Structure formats: C-alpha cells, structure tokens
Amino acid sequence: MPDLSLEQKAALVVGGGFWATASVEEAGILPVVLTDGPHGVRLQRTRVGALGIASSVPATCFPPAAGLASSWNPALVERVGVALGEESRAEGVGVLLGPGVNIKRSPLCGRNFEYFSEDPLLSGELGAAWVRGVQSRGIGASLKHFAANNQETNRMTVSAEVDERTLRELYLSAFERVVTREQPWTVMCSYNRINGVAAAENHWLLTEVLREEWGFRGLVVSDWGAVEHLGPALAAGLDLEMPGPQNDSVDAVVAAVRAGELDQVVLDTAVRRVRHLVDRAGGEFGGASGGEDSSSSTRFGAHHALAREAATESMVLLRNEGSLLPIDTAQAVGVIGEFARTPRIQGAGSSQVSATRIDTALDSIGALAPVEFAPGYSFDKRADEEQLRAEAVAVATRSDVVLLFVGLPAEDESEGYDRANLDLPVNQLRLIGAVVAANPRTVVILTNGGVVSLEPWHDSVPAIIETWLLGQAGGAALADVLFGRAAPSGRLAESIPLRVQDTPSYLNFPGDGDIVRYGEGIFVGYRYYETIELPVRYPFGFGLSYTTFAYSGLEVSHRGSIASVTVTNTGSRAGKEVVQLYISAPTGGISVPRRELRAFEKVSLDAGESVRVQFTLDSRAYSYWDVVSSGWVVAGGTYVVEVGSSAHEILDTATVVLPAPRPGRLTLDSRVSDFLGHPVTGPILTRAAAGEGESKNTNLLEMVSSMPMRRLMRFPGVGESFKRIGVLLALANNSAVRGIATFFHKR
C-alpha cells in the first residue's frame, strides 16, 4: 500500500478514539463511528467516561434480545434492524455493535438479556434478520461476541474449555449462520480464551474457521479492551483493536514489522479491511448526516410504534387458568408493583440507551380502565416493606382483578457480572403470597432479562405473563395484551427450570477460577432436559395464546428435504402460532439430544382458519459434527421429524430413513468395529471369527470391537490369522476390488 507510511498503517489498525477508527486525512481516510448496541443506538456526543459509559443521545429503545427472541419472528426483527439502521445513519454511526448471538449456556449469566436463545438455530435466524435489517440501511453490523462468551464472571480472563463438536453444533453455529447468510461488515471477537487461546489471537477461530471455512469477507474488531498483544492478534486474523488510540500498540506494530516479527503483508491486509470499512461506511447510504434533523420526530414516532409492536410479540403468556385474561375494562383493576410505575425497559451496561419516551404500564392501563395502584415494594432498601405490603393487600382486597408486577431490579443482572441464583427478591416473594391470599384473581407480570424461578408461588397464581424487558413501549403493549386489544404470541426462547440445580451447566458455572469446563457438551437447555426427561416449569418454545391451534397431516418427502404440516386456529379469536420443527436423530454410535430445533415459522390465523406450512430442510438438519473427519456427517438410519408447539409438546411426527455415509478408508488404525461395519470386510470378519462347530464364538468380535486393528494384531495368534489383512484393506478401500468382492459376496 504505497500511499501510507508504516506508522500510518499501524495507526489504522488501532481505534482513533473510544468510538471511532483512526483517520489519515492526507490519504482521505475518514474515521468511522462504531457504537452500541443491539436494541438501540447508544451514541455519546459528550466526552466519554473512563469506561465509555456516559449519557447518550436520545434513541428508540426496542426490546432487548431476550424479549425480541421470544417473538420468534425474523421479519419483525429485520424491521427493528432497519429502524436501528436509520437511527444510526441519522446520528452519523457507521457500525452498530450488535447483534449478540452468544448461547444462553446458563440462566445465571448476567448478560442473557442481551442474547437471543439457548438454541443456535433461533439465535442464528434472528441474528441474521437483525444484520439484514441494519445493513439494508448502509450501516455495518458487528456480530458478537465471537466466541464462547457465555458468562460475565472473569470474562476477560476465563478459558472456555469446549470440545470441538460442542463448539461447532452449539457455540459457533449461530455465528456461522449469520456470517454465511448475511456477511456482517464486522465480527467482534470476544474477551475470553477458547481452549486456552485468546479469541483475539486465535488463528483457528478468526482465520481458519471464520474466513477460510465460512468465507467471511469483513473486518474483525476486538471487543473493547480484548487485545493483549496486537501483533499476534493481527497475525491471527484480527484487523482492528478498540478502543484507541493505544500508542504503545501502534509503536509495537511498527517495531514488530521492522524487526521482521510481523509480516508486512499481515498489516497491509488488516489496513485494507479497515479502508474497505471506511469506504462502505461512507458509501451510498452512509455518510453521517449527523445530529438532529427535522424528520427525527417523525422517525422516532414511527419507531416507537414499531417498538410497541415488537414488545407485543415479545411477551409470553405462560399461564391463564380459567381464562382470567384478557380482562375487561369494566372490572376494578388493582395495579400493584413499582415496576408498573417505574418500568425496567432494558438491561444495564454497554447496551443501555436513552429512550426517546417511555410508556409505563400504570399510565397505559389507567388509560383503559379505572385502576387503583400500590407500589407494593421499593427499590430503596430503606423503605418500610411491611407498610408497602399492607397497602398492596388493601388494594388487592378492593379489586376485581389484580395485576401484580414483579421482577429483577436493575442491579440484580447486568453486563459485567453473573447472578448467584434465579430467585425473585425476598420482598417480592412475600408480596406475591400476601396479594394472592387477599385476592386469588391475580395476574403476575414478570420483568426480567434472565430467567427467574416461578417457585414456590406458581400454582397459586392463575395467570402469568413473562414480559422479559420490553423496551420503551412495553407498558402500552402490555396494556393491549391484558385487555385483549392484541393477542399474546411470544414463545420461550429459553427453558424455565424448576430449580437452578437442574440446569445442565450447574456444576460447571461459572467455572473454577479461569477454567470453565463446558462439561455438559451439546446438552444445553432443552437438549438436556428433554434427553434426560427432566421436568421443567416451562419448556423451550412454550407460550399460550388467547386461542388454540391444532396440527395435522405432517408429510416429509424428497428424502427428508421437504416437510409440510397443516395448522388450524381452532379457537374463537385470531392468533399467531409458532410452528416448530424438531428432528430426533437415531442414537446409534454417537450421543445425540432427544430432539433439536431445525426449522420454525410464525403464522397468523383468524378463528377457524387453516394454513399449510412448508419447511425446506438441508442436510445440516440431519447432521452432527464428526470430530474424526472434522466435518458434518449424516449418520444414516431412521430420523423422526416432529412438529410441535414447544420442545416438549410434539403434536405430529413422521419418519425418514437416510442412508449411512459411504464408509471411509479403512486403515490398520481403524477400529475392529469399522471393519465389521464395512459392507465388504464385515461379513468376511464375522465368518472368520465365528470359527467352526462348537468353537463358534459369537461375541469375540463384540469384545474387541473398539480396538484399533493394529493393536489387535499384536496379540499372539491373531497376527498370523490376519496375515491377509492387506487383502482386507484392499477390498475395503479399492472401489474396483470392492465392487468385484461385493458382486461375488452377494451371489
């Protein structure tokens, strides 16, 4: 790159500020602004605080990922992405730092509000939709945090010890789906190490997998403060260290190149990617319009309406005994809980935005029906909780129906630290007991970014809505659902366990010091609960509506690549159903979850209406990651295709038989079982081992089946009887010889 000096190049691979890339004016290289976040634009125009947390410009606060994911609606998420892209452009932002697609390995993770799901397909599809929307407005996305950043405890130093199959099937899969589908402009590497190697310096992750396997063509940016040694990071595939400027980093890069420790080609490659980002950010859509423009009020108005629509689809109706909901406006409504008056609309940390306006539930409900309010509890620890509880009980006693708002106070969950339990605060648990005793017609409305336990009060409460964190329009959306002006259609994107001890990662979360063993492997969330048949309070994919649905006529054709099913609204109200397709793979040979989500579609149906939903399934839907061949393999056998309304509620099934993969080349290091399973050598060996007459020894081979052939042949007496092993290998590995042998074998 002749037009830049070594020093200028080195400066470009380090941020020019907390939120911008560097500029080289003499070369016409302008800075690009990168800022958070996944559910709203957090742009700080004032001087940045030490940790980059300061007040930010007004922006629409959409439901954070935990809520948005519960919509199971990629089209809606894409529209939110478009809105975020528009607000980014208006503020002169070039890259919006999202989406976060890390898997919810444990419900204790303090940052789960910012992630989509325990399932990689749902995370990947929604993450791809978010990227598609944002980038459609000429704003780059930053897919994060790559990879295996599944906890906040010691996040900058822990090593996620994860086997490759688990990485591929669970922790990389959502990133792969987004990268291969949408080519995000940037990918953000995570703070942590993966199997001992820092993500920022992980050549396997950033180059071999991300670029060489998945074909990523964008720029890899570090999480803020994730780089320890910029030279090795550049060599591994990182392109930009944030934040900047880090003068010692620049000097170190210059010195490393001059000393021949860092290849100039590596630096030029990173600089080329930075310049490509600059060009894109300044391209057709790009170019900061900056600051407020006259249409911002119009834009914010439209985006607030979209935030309300998104919130409506995000909340999950978990329980509605006796159809207590929807309530009618003639009823005397008791609204209890400070969250109704002081809503928690988002999570804490780098994603926190300054909402343009907030609809509280109390105001929104009060606009529809006469209400009486009591705070019931306080976020101020000095408050008189007993007095507050007594006031709440009095209101409950006078009400026809009680709307009881409980949830996690802001300090209970955040970026930067994890939770110690899944419990609601003690004062709120006491309040639930007192209010339900005073008035059994109580609806509990939950506000929380991460899963909370519904015990022990669950059975005493006839109706429960999990709203997660609903963004700035959540109060109005909730009022719409409570009074039936909108129907609930959210589905759980994460299982709700009965106990935290039941969670699959419980014994390995948050790990021992800096070592976090992903001992549960691929058995995360419902993959665990359904496989060991462990009851949960509510399963992945669960959610009620104000109507009911039936499934019929599941058909699978074209060797399992097409599946279709009819869904009917069998109730008296319009509603939306999330049709979920799972596949249950045969268990022979390798461990597999009871079922895995392989497709889904949200459909809107009027009362009595039916629709035929069709899914296209590729081979990956039937595959597992084979660590021996380092690739995706369809094991072959009988697969059960299941459609249902949750990971536990399967409503129709169909089977498909798929062929086993052609056997790989046999070698002396292949197991005896590989020889036995081979169509040519199997029968030969079985006959040879059976022996003659009474010496038939049918379980001899069973006993040695897991041994490598080379080791078996070292046993006295075995070697010579296998002296024709070379013939066996020729038969197995030579297609011509194999064809002849098979022909004669079959005669």
Ligand code: GLC
């Ligand atoms: C934070 C977060 C990341 C965010 C970045 C900039 O530490 O991990 O998600 O985009 O730094 O705020």
